[in-house]
Amino acid sequence: MLELVGIDKVFNAGTVNETTIFDNFSMSVKTGAFISIVGSNGSGKTTLLNIISGTIPINAGKIILDGDDITKLPEYKRARKIGRVFQDPAMGTVPQMTIIENLSLAANKGKKYGFEFAVDKKKTEYFKEMLLTLGLGLEDKTEIPVGLLSGGQRQALSLLMSTMTPIDLLLLDEHTAALDPKTAETIMELTDKIVREKKLTAVMVTHNLRYAVEYGNRLVMMHEGKAIIDKCDEEKAKLTVDDLLSTFNAISIECGN
Amino acid sequence: MLFLGTTIDGLQMGLCFAVIALGVYISYSILDFPDLSVDGTFPLGGVCCTIFMLKTGMPPIIATLLSFIAGALAGTITGILHVKFKISKLLSGIIVMTGLLSVNLALTKVLTGTGYTTTIFSYNSVGIEGLFGGKLAGLLGGGGKDLMIIIILLVIVLATKFIIDIFKKTKMGYMLGATGGNERLVTYLGKDSGMYKILGIAIANGFVAVGGALYSQLYMSYDNTSGSGKVVLALASVIIGMSVFANIRIIKNTTAVIFGAIIYSLCLNYLVLVDTQGIYTKLLNAVLFALILIFNDKISHLIKGKTYSKKAVKEDA
Numbered sequence: 001m002l003e004l005v006g007i008d009k010v011f012n013a014g015t016v017n018e019t020t021i022f023d024n025f026s027m028s029v030k031t032g033a034f035i036s037i038v039g040s041n042g043s044g045k046t047t048l049l050n051i052i053s054g055t056i057p058i059n060a061g062k063i064i065l066d067g068d069d070i071t072k073l074p075e076y077k078r079a080r081k082i083g084r085v086f087q088d089p090a091m092g093t094v095p096q097m098t099i100i101e102n103l104s105l106a107a108n109k110g111k112k113y114g115f116e117f118a119v120d121k122k123k124t125e126y127f128k129e130m131l132l133t134l135g136l137g138l139e140d141k142t143e144i145p146v147g148l149l150s151g152g153q154r155q156a157l158s159l160l161m162s163t164m165t166p167i168d169l170l171l172l173d174e175h176t177a178a179l180d181p182k183t184a185e186t187i188m189e190l191t192d193k194i195v196r197e198k199k200l201t202a203v204m205v206t207h208n209l210r211y212a213v214e215y216g217n218r219l220v221m222m223h224e225g226k227a228i229i230d231k232c233d234e235e236k237a238k239l240t241v242d243d244l245l246s247t248f249n250a251i252s253i254e255c256g257n
Numbered sequence: 258m259l260f261l262g263t264t265i266d267g268l269q270m271g272l273c274f275a276v277i278a279l280g281v282y283i284s285y286s287i288l289d290f291p292d293l294s295v296d297g298t299f300p301l302g303g304v305c306c307t308i309f310m311l312k313t314g315m316p317p318i319i320a321t322l323l324s325f326i327a328g329a330l331a332g333t334i335t336g337i338l339h340v341k342f343k344i345s346k347l348l349s350g351i352i353v354m355t356g357l358l359s360v361n362l363a364l365t366k367v368l369t370g371t372g373y374t375t376t377i378f379s380y381n382s383v384g385i386e387g388l389f390g391g392k393l394a395g396l397l398g399g400g401g402k403d404l405m406i407i408i409i410l411l412v413i414v415l416a417t418k419f420i421i422d423i424f425k426k427t428k429m430g431y432m433l434g435a436t437g438g439n440e441r442l443v444t445y446l447g448k449d450s451g452m453y454k455i456l457g458i459a460i461a462n463g464f465v466a467v468g469g470a471l472y473s474q475l476y477m478s479y480d481n482t483s484g485s486g487k488v489v490l491a492l493a494s495v496i497i498g499m500s501v502f503a504n505i506r507i508i509k510n511t512t513a514v515i516f517g518a519i520i521y522s523l524c525l526n527y528l529v530l531v532d533t534q535g536i537y538t539k540l541l542n543a544v545l546f547a548l549i550l551i552f553n554d555k556i557s558h559l560i561k562g563k564t565y566s567k568k569a570v571k572e573d574a
Contacts, residue, residue: 074449079444084445096434096438097435109447114428
C-alpha cells in the first residue's frame with residue numbers, strides 16, 4: 001500500500017518562475033493495484049513518479065509505503081523496495097556491460113556488493129532460461145554489451161532487471177514512449193504479464209490512452225496537479241478511449257489551446 | 258648505442274607511467290571521471306615514499322605501498338568535493354591538485370629541514386636506494402642493472418594489472434563500472450552511487466601515488482614539479498592503448514593501457530633525441546597527444562578485429 005498524504009510541490013519557489021505542481025495532493029494505491037496515469041504535458045504525472053521515488057524532494061506532505069514513512073529517505077534507500085523503468089531504454093541498463101553482467105548486477109539488488117565474483121555459472125543458466133521466456137532471442141546474445149541491443153530489447157531487459165528481486169512498487173515512466181508501435185505493444189504485454197505473475201503493485205505513466213484503458217485495474221487522469229478522473233475496477237473497465245479523449249478536449253478548450 | 262639507451266630509458270619510464278595510467282584508467286575509463294588531481298597525487302606519492310624511506314628507514318616496498326594510502330586519501334577529498342558538495346568533476350580535481358602543491362612543498366620541507374626550496378630536491382644515489390638500488394638490482398651485475406629495473410617494474414605493473422582485472426570481476430567492481438556507465442541504475446539497485454565514485458577516485462589516485470613513488474625511486478630524486486603534465490601523460494596512455502587495441506577482444510583494457518603508456522613514453526624519449534635541450538618537451542608532449550586524439554579512430558581501424566569494441570559502445574551510449 002502506497003499513500004501520498006497532503007503533498008505540496010512547488011518548483012522555483014520564491015522566483016518569478018514559481019510553479020505549483022501539487023497543492024495538498026493525496027492519493028492511495030492499494031497493494032496489487034496496477035494504475036495507469038494519463039494527462040497532458042505539465043499535469044504532474046512524471047513529477048508524481050519522481051516524488052514517489054525520491055528523485056525530487058517535496059515541500060510538504062507524507063509518503064508512506066507499506067506502513068513505513070519514506071518521506072525523508074534518500075532515493076537510493078527507497079529504491080531497495082521500488083523498481084523503475086524509464087522512458088529512455090538506456091536508463092535501465094549499463095551499456096558497456098553484457099546482458100549477463102547486467103542481470104547479475106540486478107539479481108544482487110538488496111544484498112551486499114562485496115568482493116565476491118559477480119557472475120556465477122549456475123545463475124547464468126537461470127538467466128538464459130529467463131531470457132528465453134521473453135522470446136526476443138536475447139538468450140543467444142548474453143555476451144553482447146547491452147549498448148548494442150535495440151531500444152525494445154533494452155527496455156525488455158530493463159523491465160526484467162527492475163522486477164527480478166522482490167519489490168513493493170513498480171514505477172513505469174512512459175516506458176513504451178520511445179519505442180516503435182509494434183515493440184511498444186510487445187513491451188506492454190510483457191509488463192502486464194510480469195505484473196500479474198509477480199502480483200506487483202504498479203504505477204504506470206503513459207501518453208497512450210489505449211494502453212491506459214486496456215491495461216491495469218485503475219485509471220487516473222491528471223490535470224493541473226489534480227486527479228480529474230479516477231476510476232477503479234468495473235468502473236474503469238467501462239471507460240473507453242473516446243471518454244478520455246473528450247475529457248482531454250474539454251481540458252484543452254478550458255486552457256485555451 | 259644512443260638509440261638503445263633511449264629505448265631502455267623509454268621502457269623504464271613507460272612501465273613506471275603504466276601504473277599511473279592504470280590508475281587513470283579506473284577514474285577516466287571505468288568511472289567516466291576526468292580527474293585532474295593526478296598532477297598533485299603523483300608527486301604526493303613520491304614525497305611520501307621518500308619521507309617514509311629516509312626518515313623512518315622503512316623498507317622501500319612498504320614505503321611504496323603506504324604511498325598508495327596517501328594518494329587514496331587525496332583522491333577521497335576529490336571525490337567528496339564532487340559527490341557531497343556538487344562541485345564539478347574538473348573543478349574538484351583542480352582544487353585538490355592546487356592544494357596538494359602546498360602539501361607537497363610542506364612535506365618536502367619536513368624532509369630537508371632547511372626551509373623553502375621550490376626546485377629540485379635531489380637526493381643522489383646515497384639518498385634514495387628504493388626498490389631499484391641495493392642488492393636486488395645488483396644480481397645481474399653492473400651491466401644488468403637496467404634489465405633488472407625493467408623486470409622489477411614489469412612485476413609491479415603486472416601485479417597492478419591483475420589486481421584491477423580481478424577487482425573488475427567482483428560485485429563491487431561491477432558497481433564501479435555501473436556508476437560510470439549509468440549512475441541511475443546504481444541508485445535503483447539501492448546503493449549510493451556517490452560512495453562508489455569516491456571509492457573509485459580514491460583507488461585511482463592510490464595507484465597514481467604508487468607511480469609517483471616508483472618514479473622518485475627510479476630517478477633517485479624527488480622534484481616538486483614532477484606532477485605537471487602527468488594527467489595529460491596518463492590520459493594519452495589510456496587513450497592510445499585503448500584505441501590501438503580497441504578491436505582486439507583478447508587484449509584486456511588494462512593490458513592495452515600498459516602498452517599505451519610504453520608507446521607514449523618511447524615516443525617522448527625519441528623526441529628528446531631531436532629536442533636535445535629539452536625546451537620543447539612539453540609542447541611536443543601536447544602536440545603528440547593532440548595528434549593521437551585526432552587520429553584516434555584511424556588508429557583503431559588500422560587494426561581490425563572481428564568483434565565490436567566495448568569502448569565504442571560506451572561512447573555511443
